[in-house]
Amino acid sequence: xxxxxxxxxxxxxxxxxxxxxxxxxxxxxxxxxxxxxxxxxxxxxxxxxxxxxxxxxxxxxxxxxxxxxxxxxxxxxxxxxxxxxxxxxxxxxxxxxxxxxxxxxxxxxxxxxxxxxxxxxxxxxxxxxxxxxxxxxxxxxxxxxxxxxxxxxxxxxxxxxxxxxxxxxxxxxxxxxxxxxxxxxxxxxxxxxxxxxxxxxxxxxxxxxxxxxxxxxx
Amino acid sequence: xxxxxxxxxxxxxxxxxxxxxxxxxxxxxxxxxxxxxxxxxxxxxxxxxxxxxxxxxxxxxxxxxxxxxxxxxxxxxxxxxxxxxxxxxxxxxxxxxxxxxxxxxxxxxxxxxxxxxxxxxxxxxxxxxxxxxxxxxxxxxxxxxxxxxxxxxxxxxxxxxxxxxxxxxxxxxxxxxxxxxxxxxxxxxxxxxxxxxxxxxxxxxxxxxxxxx
Numbered sequence: 545x546x547x548x549x550x551x552x553x554x555x556x557x558x559x560x561x562x563x564x565x566x567x568x569x570x571x572x573x574x575x576x577x578x579x580x581x582x583x584x585x586x587x588x589x590x591x592x593x594x595x596x597x598x599x600x601x602x603x604x605x606x607x608x609x610x611x612x613x614x615x616x617x618x619x620x621x622x623x624x625x626x627x628x629x630x631x632x633x634x635x636x637x638x639x640x641x642x643x644x645x646x647x648x649x650x651x652x653x654x655x656x657x658x659x660x661x662x663x664x665x666x667x668x669x670x671x672x673x674x675x676x677x678x679x680x681x682x683x684x685x686x687x688x689x690x691x692x693x694x695x696x697x698x699x700x701x702x703x704x705x706x707x708x709x710x711x712x713x714x715x716x717x718x719x720x721x722x723x724x725x726x727x728x729x730x731x732x733x734x735x736x737x738x739x740x741x742x743x744x745x746x747x748x749x750x751x752x753x754x755x756x757x758x759x760x761x762x
Numbered sequence: 763x764x765x766x767x768x769x770x771x772x773x774x775x776x777x778x779x780x781x782x783x784x785x786x787x788x789x790x791x792x793x794x795x796x797x798x799x800x801x802x803x804x805x806x807x808x809x810x811x812x813x814x815x816x817x818x819x820x821x822x823x824x825x826x827x828x829x830x831x832x833x834x835x836x837x838x839x840x841x842x843x844x845x846x847x848x849x850x851x852x853x854x855x856x857x858x859x860x861x862x863x864x865x866x867x868x869x870x871x872x873x874x875x876x877x878x879x880x881x882x883x884x885x886x887x888x889x890x891x892x893x894x895x896x897x898x899x900x901x902x903x904x905x906x907x908x909x910x911x912x913x914x915x916x917x918x919x920x921x922x923x924x925x926x927x928x929x930x931x932x933x934x935x936x937x938x939x940x941x942x943x944x945x946x947x948x949x950x951x952x953x954x955x956x957x958x959x960x961x962x963x964x965x966x967x968x969x970x971x972x973x974x975x
Contacts (some may be wrong), residue, residue, distance in 0.1 A: 550876065550877055551899040552876030552903040557896040557897040560892050560901070561892060563892070566890045568888045569814070572785065573784055573789070577788055579805070579807075580806060582809050583795075596878055598879065611891075612894045630798065635794060636790075638789070638790035640797035644798035645798075652805060653802055655805070656775055661855050695929060697903060707859075713931075718921040720835065729932070736904075739904075745907050745923065747921060748922075748925070749910075749922060751924060751925070751932035753928070753932050
């Protein structure tokens, strides 16, 4: 979806503020939100793409006004409510008011090491890769109302396949009920001029990871 | 969805002596989830502890220093970073989709995730707030030279700036150039020059002078 999250190339957000010796979490609650997100990510109801989509569908003003872990909290709450795992009344009351839903699994403390080992998204390919390194391709002009990982700034522009990154779970399919539908993934490089026009920095190149269905041949 | 409480924003981080509205809301949510048996609070404790004590940029610094000191390791790292890091031991294990981007005199790499916050957390720890912020995500792909200048990093005009936007599950980190004047240094000493920002491309490693003023 063409949401507020798709920020590449936007202007007016001001200077980047950096912080010296930044801690992993700035407040106790941030760590708890992180941990709840990771824990609920393991119960077998949704994956990271659906987590991302629940952030992307936050109202734009709320998305922009919230800090990072506030967004995670809002996204987590919306998923919990959407899946009927709890009610708004229970969040307001701070206690369970109804029996739980049965979950496929839950994350136990003893399993934490396993989830800190990052999962693989590679899957077997149904067909050979369509493009090869060095080939010129165009990012399609796609505007789905659903989750996609093709950023707006690349759409309609010509680039070059730099490398093949394997065959991976396709987020666009997974978030729309089509299952993993694995697709080849490529590193595609665009010149600054192609993306941003004549006045672009001539020394700029931008690489994106693009799934095969995002690309068309020259 | 219910309205969220008033935010204390990204800047102030809620450093109050009393519990903030968001702290209370998070505590309420965790209580409900635990009462329903969906989560185990001890699992959350362990996740937090891992990032506060073990998983952080020091791991990446060790990998970079090793690559500077050991050409064979560097070759393996550039071929298959996940396998090379996991063979080192003592880090991770890290995921298989890790990719090292080598800086050269002719190319400077910068990593961003314009769509969200993808970051090689299993090697570098959790990303800093600025990496996830709108100013960085919006500007990195259109004006990285200006962005880096704001960070105090001026690149020569003929150096290519390669911005890699982390739009899928590949996780990218930068292998910066080894600082001059470090010939014969141990890996441990070299690792102290490697900053987190230098592994994102938002900075350079420390010089020997900067490391021991």
